[in-house]
Amino acid sequence: MIENNPELIERFYKSLYRIRRTEEEIARIYPTDRIKSPVHLSIGQEAASVGVCEALQPDDVVFGTYRGHAMYLAKGGDLKKMIAELYGKITGCARGKGGSMHMIDIEHGIMGTSAIVGTTIPISVGYAYGLKYRGRDSVVVSFFGDGAADEGAFHEALSFAALKRLPVLFVCENNYYAIHSHHLERRHSDNLCERAGTYGMPSERIEDGDIFKIYESAGKYCERIRRGEGPAFLEIVTCRWREHVGPNDDFHLGYRKKEDVECWMENDELKRLRRMLNLNGQDRMEAEIEDEIRTAFDFAESSLFPDKSELHEHLFKE
Numbered sequence: 001m002i003e004n005n006p007e008l009i010e011r012f013y014k015s016l017y018r019i020r021r022t023e024e025e026i027a028r029i030y031p032t033d034r035i036k037s038p039v040h041l042s043i044g045q046e047a048a049s050v051g052v053c054e055a056l057q058p059d060d061v062v063f064g065t066y067r068g069h070a071m072y073l074a075k076g077g078d079l080k081k082m083i084a085e086l087y088g089k090i091t092g093c094a095r096g097k098g099g100s101m102h103m104i105d106i107e108h109g110i111m112g113t114s115a116i117v118g119t120t121i122p123i124s125v126g127y128a129y130g131l132k133y134r135g136r137d138s139v140v141v142s143f144f145g146d147g148a149a150d151e152g153a154f155h156e157a158l159s160f161a162a163l164k165r166l167p168v169l170f171v172c173e174n175n176y177y178a179i180h181s182h183h184l185e186r187r188h189s190d191n192l193c194e195r196a197g198t199y200g201m202p203s204e205r206i207e208d209g210d211i212f213k214i215y216e217s218a219g220k221y222c223e224r225i226r227r228g229e230g231p232a233f234l235e236i237v238t239c240r241w242r243e244h245v246g247p248n249d250d251f252h253l254g255y256r257k258k259e260d261v262e263c264w265m266e267n268d269e270l271k272r273l274r275r276m277l278n279l280n281g282q283d284r285m286e287a288e289i290e291d292e293i294r295t296a297f298d299f300a301e302s303s304l305f306p307d308k309s310e311l312h313e314h315l316f317k318e
């Protein structure tokens with residue numbers, strides 16, 4: 001029973017707490033206009049990124065979407081560079097020119113995120129093709145939302161990855177909405193796993209957001225991928241607590257029921273893990289993370305904006 005493994009509980013809790021608190025700070029600072037980019041918060045969805053990324057090896061790589069803070073932090077991305085990027089500062093992970101939707105930290109295997117829905121899926125498949133061609137045994141994880149599964153590129157990428165038995169784990173964070181459209185307003189059935197299966201890859205759907213199940217399933221698929229048996233598909237049903245973009249909740253809009261979100265809040269993985277922790281170490285761990293977050297915001301505040309000459313840098317490969 002991995003639920004009884006104290007080392008794992010601590011690792012999961014630490015990562016979940018770090019992401020939650022970082023995003024709560026982003027939400028708090030956002031109205032001051034010091035953050036210069038729109039923010040798509042992952043609050044409520046963290047267990048998907050943490051469960052999957054904890055199952056990876058350091059050499060594995062991830063690609064993601066504009067809702068990418070959790071993935072970036074869970075894979076070990078530099079927090080100072082992330083906050084500086086949100087502030088539009090030169091010390092940011094994309095030199096202050098990308099903002100929240102363009103998280104990247106190649107040193108830690110975070111290959112990039114994009115604002116254009118679905119675009120990183122074929123890019124991650126291309127990357128996996130490159131890895132296979134060179135005989136490397138790393139796994140590529142492609143994170144995307146349920147809305148991306150409506151794009152043609154999603155289907156083309158899955159089909160090609162299965163055909164060439166590429167080392168990709170597709171991870172769909174299904175929060176049921178593309179902006180304000182429920183998935184059943186966008187397609188006939190909600191079973192993404194069944195669709196992935198028709199392309200020729202194993203797939204699994206985790207419906208309750210249980211981080212241990214996510215970790216085990218991702219680990220199982222990564223082993224399979226490393227054995228050269230081709231791609232796999234993991235659908236993680238989850239819930240975005242805040243508005244599509246921005247720091248607030250959005251119950252006043254009426255496109256979803258408050259009770260549906262509150263139900264996920266009551267079953268929050270962060271709270272569950274906190275109850276499972278050995279309380280002795282918890283205060284110290286949380287204090288260290290709070291310190292790291294404060295330092296990251298101070299770093300962003302005191303960094304400089306890019307010089308005008310930066311405008312024409314990094315547009316093309318040099």
Ligand SMILES: Cc1ncc(C[n+]2csc(CCOP(=O)(O)OP(=O)(O)O)c2C)c(N)n1
Pocket residue numbers: 067115116117118144145146147148149175177178179244
């Ligand atoms: C190609 C493309 N089409 C439309 C949009 C507008 N758009 C931005 S976010 C979004 C919803 C995507 O939903 P999903 O993939 O489920 O991600 P979530 O926001 O739920 O994390 C849409 C349609 C876009 N950015 N790119």
Ligand SMILES: [Mg+2]
Pocket residue numbers: 145146147173174175176177178179
């Ligand atoms: Mg969605």
